[in-house]
Structure formats: structure tokens, C-alpha cells
Amino acid sequence: MNRRPTRLAVLTLTAAAALTLSACGSDDGSKGRDSDRIAGADTEDKASPSTGPSEPGTTGRxxxxxxxxxxxxxxxxxxxDAPKDAVLHDAEQRIRAVDMAIAKQDPLDKGYRFYSEGAAAAESQKYIKEFVDHKARTTGLTRYYNESLTxxxxxxAALVYCEDQSKAFNKFLKTGKxxxxxxxxxxxxxxxGTLRKNDKGVWVTERLISQRGSAKCQP
Structure with a gap:
């Protein structure tokens, strides 16, 4: 039977995909980690560098x-506007980094923690662990649009944006389904979200809330 946690109320979430996990017993019943992830991935799931925008001049990214x-x-x-474009860049990199942690099945991956702190980092860790517990990861195309930034x-910085998950799904590692x-x-x-520029010059996300089904984001 599918188990679909409903996330319709405003929640403290920081996951890139914010996908609602649904798992059948045959899909998430195995123990241990599957090879369907970045480290040691097979040809189908071969990792490739993120094709995000060029990075601002901060070392150690x-x-x-x-x-x-x-x-x-x-x-x-x-x-x-250079500061605003830097905020958008680092918010985008955080999104990608959370999906990378999910693919690596590592709730403590350094990538997303480079771009988030405090409550946002803690909630990302919980969210990534949910995928790990279900031995699943994200797949497909996710669209981001209708942003406003102050x-x-x-x-x-205050950043509001929409996410289109209509072509993004969950993929179970054991079965490939x-x-x-x-x-x-x-x-x-x-x-x-609320972001702050840290002493490394990175705009880190400190807090992020989400709501499904918002009229602001409907096509």
C-alpha cells in the first residue's frame, strides 16, 4: 500500500524537490545502501557535474x-544587481546540493550544509534522511519560477519562489522503479526563505517554509 504523507500546510522544509514520498513494501524493504547513487553509480545513473550558473568568486565551493x-x-x-544575483545563485546551488545529498544517500553531505545553516540545515538533514530511509532519490525535471527577492x-535577503514538480518524481534504488x-x-x-551572507561571502539559507497548492504558483 502506498504511504503518502500530506504536506499542504505551511511547513519548515528546505528540500530541493519537496517531493512527497510514497513507498510500497516491495520498494523500500531492503536493508543497506543501494548502488543507485552518485558514488559507484552505474551507467544509467552516472553522475555528471551540475550545469548551474558560473559561481561568484568564493573559494571552497x-x-x-x-x-x-x-x-x-x-x-x-x-x-x-550583483548582490541580488549572488543570492539567486546561492539559492539555486542549495537546491542542487540537497538533491546531490539525496542521490548520495548522505544526510550529512557537506554540499548542502555549505549553503544552509541553522533551522534550514536541520530540516534539510531530516528531509534527506527520509529519502534514505525509503531508499529513494529524486528524478526528472523540476522547474523554478515566479521569484521575488528583497x-x-x-x-x-527574503526570497519567494515557485516550484513545479509536475515532471519530478521519486525513484526507488532497489528496484529502479x-x-x-x-x-x-x-x-x-x-x-x-531567509538568507544571510556569511563570512565566506556565501548567501546561506537560514529559514525556508513551503506550501503546496498555492494559487501563486498554479500554471
Whole structure:
């Protein structure tokens, strides 16, 4: 029987895909880690470097590698304002880094923790572990759009954006099965985040809330 946790209320989530896990007993019953991940992945799931935007001049940024079937369409517009564009870049890298941690089945992966701190990092860890517990990862295309960004007087940034999960799904590592779910209004999620520039010059996400089925994000 499928188990589908419902996430319709505003939740403290930081996961890139925010996919609702559904697992059949035959899909998540194995113990131990499967080879269907970045480390030691087979040809089908061969990891490839993330094709995100060029990185700002901050040293020590983690390389982000993702399975070839994990793709994105970021429709965030360049603002022409250097600080705002840096915020958007680092928010995008956090999204990719969380999916990388899911693919690696590592709730403590350094990648997403480079781009998040505090409550956001803690909630990401919980979310990634949920995929690990189900021996699943993300697959498909996720679209990000309809963003709004403000840098406040206190130096923090407020970022709101939409996520289209209609072509993004869960893939179970033991069987290789993709859980293709129907598209509904809940396939569209709105996020509201708070970011702060740390001493490394990175805009880290400190808090992120989400809501499924938001009218703001419907096609």
C-alpha cells in the first residue's frame, strides 16, 4: 500500500524537490545502501557535474554532481544587481546540493550544509534522511519560477519562489522503479526563505517554509 504523507500546510522544509514520498513494501524493504547513487553509480545513473550558473568568486565551493536524470529549469531572471544575483545563485546551488545529498544517500553531505545553516540545515538533514530511509532519490525535471527577492536593511535577503514538480518524481534504488504520480494543484509549491551572507561571502539559507497548492504558483 502506498504511504503518502500530506504536506499542504505551511511547513519548515528546505528540500530541493519537496517531493512527497510514497513507498510500497516491495520498494523500500531492503536493508543497506543501494548502488543507485552518485558514488559507484552505474551507467544509467552516472553522475555528471551540475550545469548551474558560473559561481561568484568564493573559494571552497563544493562541486555538485548529480545523476543525469536529475535536471532543472531555473527561470529566475538576472537582476543586473550583483548582490541580488549572488543570492539567486546561492539559492539555486542549495537546491542542487540537497538533491546531490539525496542521490548520495548522505544526510550529512557537506554540499548542502555549505549553503544552509541553522533551522534550514536541520530540516534539510531530516528531509534527506527520509529519502534514505525509503531508499529513494529524486528524478526528472523540476522547474523554478515566479521569484521575488528583497535585500533588507539588516543585510538579510527574503526570497519567494515557485516550484513545479509536475515532471519530478521519486525513484526507488532497489528496484529502479519511478513513482510517476498524477499532476494536481499540489504539484506546485511556493517557498519563502531567509538568507544571510556569511563570512565566506556565501548567501546561506537560514529559514525556508513551503506550501503546496498555492494559487501563486498554479500554471
Amino acid at each position: 563544493p562541486k555538485i554532481y548529480l545523476p543525469s536524470d536529475v535536471t532543472y529549469e531555473f527561470q529566475w531572471k538576472k537582476t543586473g 535585500i533588507r536593511d539588516d543585510g538579510t 519511478t513513482d510517476v504520480t498524477p499532476v494536481t494543484k499540489d504539484s506546485y509549491v511556493v517557498y519563502a
